[in-house]
Amino acid sequence: MAMLKVDAILQALDPEDQSAVALEVYRCYYRPPTLNAPRNGSPPTLDAPHAESNAPHPELAGTSQYVVSSSSSTSVENRLRNEEAKQVLSFLNAKTGRSFRTVEANLSLIKSALKSGATLEECKGVIARKVREWKGTDYEKYIRPATLFNKTKFEQYIGEQGT
Secondary structure, eight states: OEEEEHHHHHHHSOHHHHHHHHHHHHHHHTOOOEEEOOTTSOOOEEEOSSSSTTSOOGGGTTSSEEEEOHHHHHHHHHHHHHHHHHHHHHHHHHHHTOOOOOOHHHHHHHHHHHHTTOOHHHHHHHHHHHHHHHTTSGGGGGOSHHHHTOHHHHHHHHHHTTO
């Protein structure tokens, strides 16, 4: 299980997603006991993950951290990555004066870069650098998600940032 700070997660999400994520965190934090059916033919046992079925985990009492199952953690990470991709696309639109739509074709390239370890700042840095270099040239037409966040090219562009 992963430990995540709920406040930081909720702040990164759109307001319409906040209540759904908060509910999922609550469900994972106060999860009911589960029935374990062993494979060896023994009778099933009741697994109470917390002291009393719906009591908070003792290690988490009085903290702002919640237990989030790995599947919920992955879902939350995907939502956060999606929000960051939207921020990057919005930054690209602002820098170029264009209006690339927030569709999967554009967002998937950015999310792939973020998933591979690139930071929000690195993504914005690549955009800013390429806009400075290519604006007003024949290359200006290539200031687009497909070019900037192409897996091979993006890593090269990040490497250029130090120069």
